[in-house]
Amino acid sequence: MKCSLCNKRAFFKGPLGAYCEEHLIESVRERARKEIEGVNGKILLAVSGGKDSLVLMDVMTHIYDKEKLMAVTVVEGAGSYRLKEVEVAKKFAQRLGIKYYYVTFKELFGLTLDEMVSRGKFSPCTYCGVFRRRALEHLAEKEGAVVATGHTLDDEAHTALLNFLRGSWDDILKLNSRVRLKPLRKVYEVEVTAYAKAIGVPFQEEECPYIVTRPSLRARFRERLFELEEEKPGTLLKWRETLERLGTPERKVSYCKLCGYPTSPNREVCRACELAMEVGARVPKRLRP
């Protein structure tokens, strides 16, 4: 099988065609470049030691000014799974020549994720999601940067499906927002994996320990969508492009009276502060109201 763009042997056949290593890399970077068009300030890359993160770092250093990039890992717990993640991300950032550091839930909020989970009544993903988002928002504010995450096209589709089932149409449209950058949002998971192979990324994927014990709806969507793509390659990308044309919902915000961060218009106290009160954690105040 040949690359669809040149005469070389294809090393990967994905939903968008067969590619040689060079053209796969180029095609991924090109899509990422479009996602960050018009941005020229500092970018804070939110990374773990997983392959999506490492690919995000690699892609960004090739399409953006290295001096304006930095990578950070938000560490929820204290287990060895988390420390390994930091090691992998740190080494890779060093190899690429970008600044890297990590922060822990404990130092930012006073509790680890495990401590929150054992004290609170919601699922681990609730605390993890809310506080992780807040951690990044806070760090970005401190750095005067925008956050970029390694979410892929598949991740976006799973999120959209979950929101569809909840009937939250606004949250589906919010996927179009550029408050946070997602350079890989038009790149398939399988392409990210192939890219990682092509550049020789040293990844061992370790699933979140909470996911392993409670397989989510998200994990099941993954399988179904995979089958759908097999039957009709390119479906997800077409869906993503159509969604984009619908624009973003009007952004109405009010500000949390405790921490000062933006929250939904019908709230006085944000979700992070609410959860922090439940479990006895603290939320850092917004620096520039």
Ligand SMILES: [Zn+2]
């Ligand atoms: Zn080629």
Ligand SMILES: [Zn+2]
């Ligand atoms: Zn708050």
